[in-house]
Amino acid sequence: MSGRLRGIMASPRGCAIGLKIIFDMQQISLRSAIAAFLCLLGGCTVGPDFVAPKSHLPAQFSEAPATAAQVAATNAQLQQWWRSFDDRELNQLITLAIADNIDLKIADQRLLQARAQRDEIAAGAYPTLGATAEAERARASTTLEYPPGFGNYHDFIGGFDASWELDIFGGNRRATEAAQDRVFATIEGRRALMVSLLSEVASDYATLRATQTLLAIAQDNVRVANDVYQLTERELKSGIGTDLQTLQARAQLEATEAKLPGLKAQIAVMAHAIAILLGRTPDALLATLSRPVPLMSPPADMPATVPAAVIANRPDVHEAEFAYEAANAQIGVAIAARLPDFSIPLSIMPEASAINQLFSFASLAYAATLSASAPLYQGGKLNAREREARAAAQAARLHYHQVVLQALAEVQNDLVHLQSDQQTHLALSAAYRDSQTALDHATLLYHAGLTDFLTLLTNERANFAAHDALAQNDLALVQDYIALFKALGGTPEAAPPAAVKP
Numbered sequence: 001m002s003g004r005l006r007g008i009m010a011s012p013r014g015c016a017i018g019l020k021i022i023f024d025m026q027q028i029s030l031r032s033a034i035a036a037f038l039c040l041l042g043g044c045t046v047g048p049d050f051v052a053p054k055s056h057l058p059a060q061f062s063e064a065p066a067t068a069a070q071v072a073a074t075n076a077q078l079q080q081w082w083r084s085f086d087d088r089e090l091n092q093l094i095t096l097a098i099a100d101n102i103d104l105k106i107a108d109q110r111l112l113q114a115r116a117q118r119d120e121i122a123a124g125a126y127p128t129l130g131a132t133a134e135a136e137r138a139r140a141s142t143t144l145e146y147p148p149g150f151g152n153y154h155d156f157i158g159g160f161d162a163s164w165e166l167d168i169f170g171g172n173r174r175a176t177e178a179a180q181d182r183v184f185a186t187i188e189g190r191r192a193l194m195v196s197l198l199s200e201v202a203s204d205y206a207t208l209r210a211t212q213t214l215l216a217i218a219q220d221n222v223r224v225a226n227d228v229y230q231l232t233e234r235e236l237k238s239g240i241g242t243d244l245q246t247l248q249a250r251a252q253l254e255a256t257e258a259k260l261p262g263l264k265a266q267i268a269v270m271a272h273a274i275a276i277l278l279g280r281t282p283d284a285l286l287a288t289l290s291r292p293v294p295l296m297s298p299p300a301d302m303p304a305t306v307p308a309a310v311i312a313n314r315p316d317v318h319e320a321e322f323a324y325e326a327a328n329a330q331i332g333v334a335i336a337a338r339l340p341d342f343s344i345p346l347s348i349m350p351e352a353s354a355i356n357q358l359f360s361f362a363s364l365a366y367a368a369t370l371s372a373s374a375p376l377y378q379g380g381k382l383n384a385r386e387r388e389a390r391a392a393a394q395a396a397r398l399h400y401h402q403v404v405l406q407a408l409a410e411v412q413n414d415l416v417h418l419q420s421d422q423q424t425h426l427a428l429s430a431a432y433r434d435s436q437t438a439l440d441h442a443t444l445l446y447h448a449g450l451t452d453f454l455t456l457l458t459n460e461r462a463n464f465a466a467h468d469a470l471a472q473n474d475l476a477l478v479q480d481y482i483a484l485f486k487a488l489g490g491t492p493e494a495a496p497p498a499a500v501k502p
Contacts, residue, residue, distance in 0.1 A: 045170030047332020066304035084299035100279035118179035159349035171336025181326035191315035199486035208270035210475035313489035340374035
C-alpha cells in the first residue's frame with residue numbers, strides 16, 4: 001500500500017475513500033484485495049473516542065475542611081464503616097445482609113446477564129463456522145431421453161460453511177465497547193445497591209434500639225406516674241388531697257400508658273424490616289432483636305473528606321460515567337451502520353455418489369467470496385439514528401454532572417445535620433440534667449408540704465419530655481453518621497479497574 005493511501009486510511013472517512021481507490025485499481029488480484037482488507041481491520045474505528053468528563057469541584061467542604069491524612073483515614077474507614085459503632089450484633093446483621101440479601105442476588109444475576117450480552121456482541125468480531133452432512137438414496141426415471149434416466153443412485157454430501165464479517169469501520173468494536181461499559185455500570189449499580197443496603201440495615205437497627213430505649217423511658221414514667229396517682233388516692237382518702245389532684249394524676253398516667261403500644265409496634269416493624277433485608281421471613285429475628293440493648297454510640301471521630309474523594313468513592317457517580325461512556329460508543333455504532341459492510345463467505349462442500357469417494361480431491365467443491373453491501377437510501381433512518389445516539393450521549397453527560405452535584409449536596413447536607421444535632425445534643429443533655437434536678441426538688445418539697453401538686457406534676461412532665469427528647473436526639477446523631485457514611489459511598493467492595501475485563 002502506498003504512503004499516500006496510508007495517509008488516506010488514517011481517518012474514518014478516509015477508510016471509505018481508500019477502499020474505493022483499492023477497487024478502482026486495475027489488475028488487482030483477489031489475494032491482494034483480501035490482504036488490503038486485513039490491513040484495514042485495525043485502522044478504522046468511526047465515532048468519537050471517550051473523554052472522561054471533568055467537574056469543577058471545590059477543594060474543601062466549607063462545613064468540615066479536611067487534611068490529606070484525614071481523607072486517607074476516612075477512605076480506609078469506609079470499607080467497614082459500620083464497625084465504627086462498636087456493636088457486635090450490628091456487625092453480624094451486616095455480614096448476613098451481604099451474604100443473603102435478595103436484591104443483591106438479583107443484582108448478581110443482572111451482572112451475569114450484562115456480561116453475557118457483552119460476550120454475545122463481541123463474538124461478532126470472529127468468523128462463524130458450521131458443518132453439514134447429507135446422505136441420500138433416490139431413483140430417477142429411466143424413460144427420459146434428456147437428461148437420460150439413470151435409475152437408482154446415491155448422493156453423499158459433507159462440508160463446512162464459514163463466514164467472517166469484516167469490522168472495517170469498527171462498528172462491532174464500538175458495540176463491544178458499549179457493552180463492556182454497561183457491564184462496568186452494572187457492577188457500579190450493584191455497589192450502589194450495597195451502599196443503600198448497609199445503611200438501611202444500620203438505620204433500621206438503630207431505630208429499633210432507640211425505640212427500645214424510648215419504650216424503657218415510657219415504662220419508667222408509667223411507674224412514676226402510677227406512684228404519683230397512688231399517692232393522690234391515699235391523700236384523697238386521708239382527707240388531705242382533692243378530687244382534682246387525683247384526676248390530674250390519673251390523666252397523666254393514662255397519657256403515659258398510651259405511648260406504650262405504639263412503641264412496641266414500632267419495635268416489631270423494625271425487626272420485620274431487618275429480617276426482610278437479610279432475606280428471611282418477617283418474624284425470623286423478632287425474638288432475637290426484641291431483647292433490649294442500648295443504642296450504639298456514635299463514632300469517636302467524624303469522617304473527614306474532600307469533594308474529589310467523594311466523587312472517587314461514590315458508586316452512583318461511577319455508574320453514571322460508565323453509562324455516558326457506553327452512550328458515547330453507540331455514536332460509533334450508528335455511524336458504522338451508514339457505511340458499507342464487508343464479509344468473506346467460504347463454503348467447502350465435497351459431494352460424491354460413493355461414500356469412499358467423499359474425501360477425494362475429485363469430489364471437492366468450494367466457493368470463496370468477498371461480498372460488500374452498502375445502504376443507499378432508507379428515508380433518513382440511519383441519519384436519524386446517529387442524531388439520536390449523539391443526543392443520548394449528551395443526555396448521559398449531563399446526567400453525570402447532575403449525579404456529581406447531588407453527591408456533593410448529600411454530603412454537605414449530612415454534615416450540616418450532624419453538626420446541628422451535635423449542638424442540639426449538648427443543649428438537650430443539659431436540659432435533661434436540670435429537669436431531673438428540678439423534679440427531685442419538687443418531689444421533696446411536695447412531700448414536705450411546701451409546694452402544690454400541680455408543681456410536682458409539671459416537673460414530672462418536663463422531665464419525661466426532656467428524657468424522651470434526648471433519646472430521640474441520640475438516634476438522630478447515629479442516623480446522621482449512617483447517612484454521612486452512605487453519602488461518602490461506604491461499601492466493602494472496591495470499584496473495578498476499568499481497564500481490566502471482569
